[in-house]
Structure formats: C-alpha cells, structure tokens
Amino acid sequence: MNTVTDTLVWPDWNAKEDLKRLREAVPLTHCITNVVVTNFSANVLLAIGASPAMAIASEESGGFAKIAGGVLINIGTITRIDKESMLIAAAAAQEAGTPWVLDPVAAGASEIRTNTIRELLPFKPSVIRGNASEIIAVSGAAGNVKGPDSTESSGTALPYAVELALKTGSVVAVSGEVDYVTDGKKIIAVPGGHVIMTKTTGTGCALGGVMAAFLAVTGPLRAAAAASLVYAETGKRAAQAVRGSGSFAVKFLDELSLIGKEY
Amino acid sequence: MNTVTDTLVWPDWNAKEDLKRLREAVPLTHCITNVVVTNFSANVLLAIGASPAMAIASEESGGFAKIAGGVLINIGTITRIDKESMLIAAAAAQEAGTPWVLDPVAAGASEIRTNTIRELLPFKPSVIRGNASEIIAVSGAAGNVKGPDSTESSGTALPYAVELALKTGSVVAVSGEVDYVTDGKKIIAVPGGHVIMTKTTGTGCALGGVMAAFLAVTGPLRAAAAASLVYAETGKRAAQAVRGSGSFAVKFLDELSLIGKEY
Amino acid sequence: MNTVTDTLVWPDWNAKEDLKRLREAVPLTHCITNVVVTNFSANVLLAIGASPAMAIASEESGGFAKIAGGVLINIGTITRIDKESMLIAAAAAQEAGTPWVLDPVAAGASEIRTNTIRELLPFKPSVIRGNASEIIAVSGAAGNVKGPDSTESSGTALPYAVELALKTGSVVAVSGEVDYVTDGKKIIAVPGGHVIMTKTTGTGCALGGVMAAFLAVTGPLRAAAAASLVYAETGKRAAQAVRGSGSFAVKFLDELSLIGKEY
Numbered sequence: 001m002n003t004v005t006d007t008l009v010w011p012d013w014n015a016k017e018d019l020k021r022l023r024e025a026v027p028l029t030h031c032i033t034n035v036v037v038t039n040f041s042a043n044v045l046l047a048i049g050a051s052p053a054m055a056i057a058s059e060e061s062g063g064f065a066k067i068a069g070g071v072l073i074n075i076g077t078i079t080r081i082d083k084e085s086m087l088i089a090a091a092a093a094q095e096a097g098t099p100w101v102l103d104p105v106a107a108g109a110s111e112i113r114t115n116t117i118r119e120l121l122p123f124k125p126s127v128i129r130g131n132a133s134e135i136i137a138v139s140g141a142a143g144n145v146k147g148p149d150s151t152e153s154s155g156t157a158l159p160y161a162v163e164l165a166l167k168t169g170s171v172v173a174v175s176g177e178v179d180y181v182t183d184g185k186k187i188i189a190v191p192g193g194h195v196i197m198t199k200t201t202g203t204g205c206a207l208g209g210v211m212a213a214f215l216a217v218t219g220p221l222r223a224a225a226a227a228s229l230v231y232a233e234t235g236k237r238a239a240q241a242v243r244g245s246g247s248f249a250v251k252f253l254d255e256l257s258l259i260g261k262e263y
Numbered sequence: 264m265n266t267v268t269d270t271l272v273w274p275d276w277n278a279k280e281d282l283k284r285l286r287e288a289v290p291l292t293h294c295i296t297n298v299v300v301t302n303f304s305a306n307v308l309l310a311i312g313a314s315p316a317m318a319i320a321s322e323e324s325g326g327f328a329k330i331a332g333g334v335l336i337n338i339g340t341i342t343r344i345d346k347e348s349m350l351i352a353a354a355a356a357q358e359a360g361t362p363w364v365l366d367p368v369a370a371g372a373s374e375i376r377t378n379t380i381r382e383l384l385p386f387k388p389s390v391i392r393g394n395a396s397e398i399i400a401v402s403g404a405a406g407n408v409k410g411p412d413s414t415e416s417s418g419t420a421l422p423y424a425v426e427l428a429l430k431t432g433s434v435v436a437v438s439g440e441v442d443y444v445t446d447g448k449k450i451i452a453v454p455g456g457h458v459i460m461t462k463t464t465g466t467g468c469a470l471g472g473v474m475a476a477f478l479a480v481t482g483p484l485r486a487a488a489a490a491s492l493v494y495a496e497t498g499k500r501a502a503q504a505v506r507g508s509g510s511f512a513v514k515f516l517d518e519l520s521l522i523g524k525e526y
Numbered sequence: 527m528n529t530v531t532d533t534l535v536w537p538d539w540n541a542k543e544d545l546k547r548l549r550e551a552v553p554l555t556h557c558i559t560n561v562v563v564t565n566f567s568a569n570v571l572l573a574i575g576a577s578p579a580m581a582i583a584s585e586e587s588g589g590f591a592k593i594a595g596g597v598l599i600n601i602g603t604i605t606r607i608d609k610e611s612m613l614i615a616a617a618a619a620q621e622a623g624t625p626w627v628l629d630p631v632a633a634g635a636s637e638i639r640t641n642t643i644r645e646l647l648p649f650k651p652s653v654i655r656g657n658a659s660e661i662i663a664v665s666g667a668a669g670n671v672k673g674p675d676s677t678e679s680s681g682t683a684l685p686y687a688v689e690l691a692l693k694t695g696s697v698v699a700v701s702g703e704v705d706y707v708t709d710g711k712k713i714i715a716v717p718g719g720h721v722i723m724t725k726t727t728g729t730g731c732a733l734g735g736v737m738a739a740f741l742a743v744t745g746p747l748r749a750a751a752a753a754s755l756v757y758a759e760t761g762k763r764a765a766q767a768v769r770g771s772g773s774f775a776v777k778f779l780d781e782l783s784l785i786g787k788e789y
Contacts (some may be wrong), residue, residue, distance in 0.1 A: 055603060111322065246515065
C-alpha cells in the first residue's frame with residue numbers, strides 16, 4: 001500500500017536546480033520558531049543562501065508572512081503569546097498565498113501543543129514536517145510522546161504520513177534514518193544523513209526553515225524532497241572525520257554553503 | 264570546620280558508573296532555562312547522553328516536570344511569565360517526586376531574582392547550584408553582586424554552602440577553580456576544569472542541566488559530584504590546544520560525548 | 527559634503543589603547559537583545575574581555591542599566607513585553623548617565639519597530655548602530671526594507687547617517703563593506719572585515735554589544751570607531767582559511783580574544 005514512488009540520491013538534478021534557483025532568489029524566509037534553535041536556524045538559512053527573518057511579535061508576524069517567500073511555524077517552545085503570533089502569521093500566509101511549513105514539535109506531549117496544531121491546520125500548511133512520533137501524533141493516533149526526540153522509526157510513521165497528507169492536502173515529510181516525503185499519492189524516499197544529526201539540537205527544526213526557503217522557488221512536494229536531500233547529503237559530508245556534535249554543527253554549516261557548487 | 268571529606272579525581276569509578284547508567288537511561292531532562300544558553304544546554308545534554316526537553320510555557324511545564332527524570336530551573340533571564348512557569352514546574356516536580364536543580368543565576372542582583380528564589384525554595388530543590396557569589400547571596404548574606412560573573416572564590420563560599428545545605432536540606436554545589444558539593448555534612452571537592460570555561464557563556468548553566476540528568480539515576484550528593492567531575496575533566500581535555508572560547512565550546516561538546524568511553 | 531575625516535587601519539594606537547582599557551575594566555555590559563543572537567553576543571563580549579549581563583525583564587532592566595558600564599538595546603525580535611523593558615532601561619541609562627547603544631534592527635519593516643525607535647530616541651542613545659537600510663530608515667527616509675539584511679551600501683547611507691547624527695546628537699555607525707562612524711561633523715571610515723560576516727547571524731548585533739563595552743571606557747565617537755576597527759580586523763583574520771560560516775563564527779571568537787595581545 002505504501003509503495004515508495006521515487007528514491008532521491010545526490011546529485012538529483014531537480015534538487016540541484018531548485019537549490020540554484022533558491023540561491024539566485026535569496027528568498028526572505030520568515031521563521032517563528034523555538035528559542036533553542038533560533039541562532040542555528042538563521043545560520044542554516046544564511047548558509048544555504050536564503051535571507052532569514054526571525055520576527056516573533058504578533059504585531060508584525062502577519063506582515064512578515066505576507067511579504068516572505070516562505071514561512072516556518074515551529075511550536076518547539078510555544079507559549080500563549082507565541083500561539084497568537086503563529087495564528088496571525090498562518091492566516092496572513094494563507095491569505096497572501098505565501099507557502100508555509102508547520103513543524104509540530106513534540107506533538108501530543110501537552111494540550112497547548114495539540115490545540116495549537118488543531119487551530120493552525122485550517123490555514124493549510126504547504127508542508128507538515130516532523131519526526132515519526134510527531135507525525136503519528138498529528139495524524140490523530142495515540143502515540144507514546146515524551147519529549148522532542150522520536151521514539152518511532154520513519155518507516156512506522158509512513159502510513160500515518162500518507163493518511164495525514166490525504167486528509168489535510170499538505171505535503172507531509174517524516175525525518176528519520178530514511179526521510180519520507182508524500183502528498184498522499186507519491187512517496188519519495190530520501191536516504192542518507194547521519195545519526196549524529198539526532199545528537200545535534202536544531203537540525204530537524206532548521207530543516208523546516210530550509211523547506212520554507214525552497215517553497216519560495218518550487219512546489220511543496222519538490223521543495224520538501226529537495227530540502228531533505230540537500231540536508232541529508234550535507235549531513236553525510238559533515239559527519240566525516242568529526243569527533244562529536246560540536247564539530248559536526250560547525251562543519252554542517254560550512255558544507256551547507258558549499259553543496260551544489262562542486263562544479 | 265569546613266573540612267573536605269573527599270576529593271574526586273577522574274576516573275572516579277562511582278562517577279563513571281553513574282555516567283554509564285545515565286547513558287543507558289537516556290533520561291528526559293526538562294530545562295526551564297535562560298534564553299542565552301538554551302541551545303548550548305540542549306547540545307550538552309545530547310552530548311552526554313540525555314534527552315533534553317526545553318518547554319517553557321506554564322501550560323505544560325508541570326506536565327513535563329512530572330514525567331521527566333530530572334528538572335532544571337535556571338533564572339538567568341527570568342521574566343514574570345517564566346516565574347509563573349517555574350513555580351508550577353517546581354510544585355509538580357515535588358509532588359511527583361521528580362528531583363530538580365535550582366540555578367539561582369545572579370542571585371541578589373534584583374528583587375525579582377530574590378523573590379523568585381524565595382518562592383522556589385519551599386518546593387525543595389534536590390540540588391542548588393551556582394557560582395560563589397550566587398551561593399553566598401542565596402544563603403542570605405549580603406554580597407557584592409553585579410551580574411552573572413562571580414566576584415568571589417568557591418573557597419570563600421564554602422561555609423555559606425554548608426549553611427545553606429543544612430538550612431534547606433538541598434545538596435549545594437559551588438562552581439569555581441575547585442568545585443565543592445555538600446549536603447551540609449560531607450564536603451566533596453572537585454578540582455580540575457579550566458579558566459576558559461568562565462569565558463564561555465553557558466558552561467555553568469548547562470552544568471545544572473547535567474546535574475538534573477544525573478539525578479535521574481542517582482542521589483543528589485552523588486549526582487552533583489559526578490556531574491561536576493565529568494564536567495571538570497571534559498573542560499580540561501577540551502581546553503587542550505584550543506585558541507579561544509569559540510573552539511573551546513566546540514571541543515567541549517565533542518569531548519563530552521566521548522568521556523567515559525575510553526576503554 | 528560627506529568628506530571622510532579619518533580612515534582607521536589596524537593597529538590604530540588609540541583603538542588598541544581603548545581595547546586595553548576595556549580589558550582592564552571588564553565592564554558590566556547589559557544587553558537587551560534579540561533571541562537569535564543572545565548566546566553569540568554574550569560569547570563575543572566575554573571574548574573581548576567584558577562581563578555580559580543579558581537580563582530582559584522590565585522589573586530589573588532599569589537596575590542593570592544603572593550599574594552597567596554600557597547598555598545595548600537591540601530590537602531584532604521585539605515584542606510588546608520587550609518594548610516596555612527597553613524603554614525602562616533607556617530611561618534609567620539616561621538618568622544614571624550610562625552610555626547606551628541603539629541597534630534599530632529591520633527599522634521600517636513594521637509599525638512596532640518604527641514606534642519603538644521613535645519612543646527610544648528621546649532617551650539619547652550615545653550611539654545608533656545599524657546597516658545601511660536601517661540607518662536610512664531611522665533617518666526618516668522611505669526605504670525598501672524587507673528583513674534584517676541590508677539592501678543598500680554603507681556609502682549610500684552615509685549622508686543619512688550624518689543627518690541623523692546632527693538631528694539626534696548621537697554618534698551614528700553604519701556597517702557595510704566600509705563601516706562609517708560619524709558625529710555629524712567628523713566621518714571616520716573603517717575598511718576591512720569580510721563578506722562572510724554577512725552570512726553569520728549575529729555579527730552585526732554583537733558589534734552593538736562591543737560598542738556598549740567600549741563606551742564604558744571612552745567617548746561615543748572613539749568607542750564606535752574602535753569597536754568597528756577591532757571587529758573588522760578580527761573578521762579579516764578569522765576569515766582566513768575557513769570553509770564557511772560555521773568555522774568562521776568559531777574562529778571569530780578565538781581571534782577576538784587574541785587581538786591586541788600580539789606583542
């Protein structure tokens with residue numbers, strides 16, 4: 001039933017072309033994200049060639065969402081105040097036709113998370129991106145969610161991702177040992193990456209930002225897949241010859257600014 | 264009067280055993296901490312083998328405190344809103360029996376800090392961790408506090424630490440050239456570390472998170488001492504052949520993921 | 527009309543002397559800054575030899591502003607709550623005679639930014655520091671502002687900087703390929719730096735903090751110029767032999783702790 005339609009391997013020419021267009025466009029990418037990863041996310045976006053805006057106030061989140069090329073809403077350290085700002089940004093994005101990414105961090109772990117996701121979904125995110133536990137939780141299944149780390153494999157989450165995509169009309173991306181990206185019909189597998197990415201805070205969250213930047217130059221399925229592929233390949237390269245997560249994060253930013261410029 | 268009972272030197276077999284158990288348990292470690300150090304603290308916890316949760320909202324801080332293996336409450340950039348969330352988390356931790364660490368950053372520097380600490384103490388932190396100026400201030404003595412940097416040595420703070428431990432029933436840990444950990448009766452000295460740690464923001468704050476992770480697998484005195492020892496030894500290793508605080512922070516995370524796995 | 531009065535090149539003996547005095551004074555430098563750059567800014571201040579305090583609550587921002595050697599107010603991720611705290615800090619700084627820096631990030635991009643800047647200016651910042659787009663916007667000209675990245679060159683902004691300095695009595699510093707610092711009469715050019723600084727989030731924001739630290743030991747024009755020069759030279763050194771923004775940020779902190787100690 002959940003047959004993989006396509007497997008992306010670097011260099012995939014479409015992904016490479018999308019990356020080139022992203023770098024030419026330097027899209028304003030507006031992130032309302034959690035306080036743990038703001039710095040890393042902004043640096044990831046700069047490294048890949050986007051122009052990050054990290055404004056969070058409800059007074060201006062709608063304005064930024066309107067003029068941005070893509071928007072990320074990440075509920076990692078959500079508060080009442082952030083929630084208000086996120087709902088305004090999502091509404092403005094939908095109204096203005098700005099594509100946006102929902103990252104439902106630790107979905108299912110608390111009521112404020114569940115309610116925020118429920119209230120955000122009607123604004124039609126272009127992409128819903130999470131780890132396996134999060135995607136299972138958003139799809140409505142009861143999960144064993146404790147914190148932001150996944151307790152399930154991406155393969156386990158795949159049927160839930162397909163169902164969620166069909167139900168919402170969003171492209172759904174599941175991160176894991178293999179990433180899966182689906183619109184409910186097609187299923188794109190993106191192998192690669194490295195386990196050290198799960199030991200470096202913010203890698204998943206920043207991927208949501210990269211997807212938002214790709215959305216400025218291509219459609220949701222291709223944007224989510226290209227972002228996942230560029231990310232996985234960069235992770236693989238950066239993991240070579242590093243001793244731990246400290247040097248990995250540094251090398252990841254370096255490699256991200258270089259990938260696709262090889263020749 | 265303040266005679267050191269024990270001096271820990273790496274490899275201390277108890278500390279090493281505790282570290283091994285921490286890595287096997289991968290304890291959910293819930294940190295309500297300041298905005299300066301959230302990223303570094305999460306990376307430190309991942310590097311040592313814990314699973315960090317950095318949720319801050321009062322709507323969910325109690326829930327996380329209940330299911331966590333250990334909790335850190337750090338008042339570094341406290342606001343009214345954070346204070347509410349911290350009090351809920353502390354109460355929930357006490358009720359659920361979750362051990363927790365109080366880091367009274369810049370205690371004495373303002374009324375909101377003094378009041379927050381006074382209101383948190385009745386919820387019985389397992390460990391109170393700070394630099395010398397902070398521990399002196401929390402013990403009720405008038406100190407010369409300006410900012411988060413200590414103006415006193417850990418040795419000067421030792422009698423105040425003992426008194427504070429006896430008064431509160433908490434284990435008290437003072438960071439400095441030599442770290443001291445005491446329950447009011449025993450005094451454990453942990454030499455080591457490196458002065459560059461004081462030039463790298465968040466090292467002290469993240470140590471509070473590491474203590475919270477150790478609390479998930481052992482008692483307060485041993486947890487605070489083991490965390491201090493692992494930290495001091497890692498700091499010493501990381502400081503070798505680095506040029507400044509930039510490369511130190513990177514190497515510190517790398518070494519933290521490797522310590523104790525030597526053979 | 528806008529004739530450069532002086533061009534600073536490292537080692538400028540005045541700047542070097544100011545840096546030495548900064549390191550001897552270890553000035554408490556209070557930053558109310560944006561959530562993207564708090565960590566990097568604190569590390570930059572520690573690396574250069576200052577003592578950062580990053581307190582944000584309105585309950586204590588005035589108190590810190592009173593005892594600090596210098597204050598930075600940066601509106602990068604401003605909210606209603608931050609705005610209250612910033613106004614209190616600015617008023618307290620003016621009253622106590624504490625010099626302070628205003629960094630009007632993304633000025634012109636939203637009403638909350640425009641209003642906050644308008645309400646802060648009467649408290650007489652010692653230095654207004656921004657990129658070209660920001661300085662043009664603060665000077666009252668209609669600009670093409672989207673996000674925090676500048677769309678103009680520092681040369682284009684120079685006449686606006688001079689006008690703004692004359693109108694406000696503040697020293698105005700414009701960052702760019704060449705930095706300009708002016709009090710409306712003198713114009714100091716600071717060439718150097720490296721383009722990778724624009725690809726590393728927080729470099730501009732942290733420069734505001736460094737200016738605040740220099741203000742503790744010297745007057746506004748000299749402080750802004752010395753900070754710009756030390757920064758540009760450090761950037762140039764750090765950019766050597768790095769692969770991307772990840773390793774640049776690390777090396778920048780390392781070099782910042784070493785500059786001026788060469789002999």
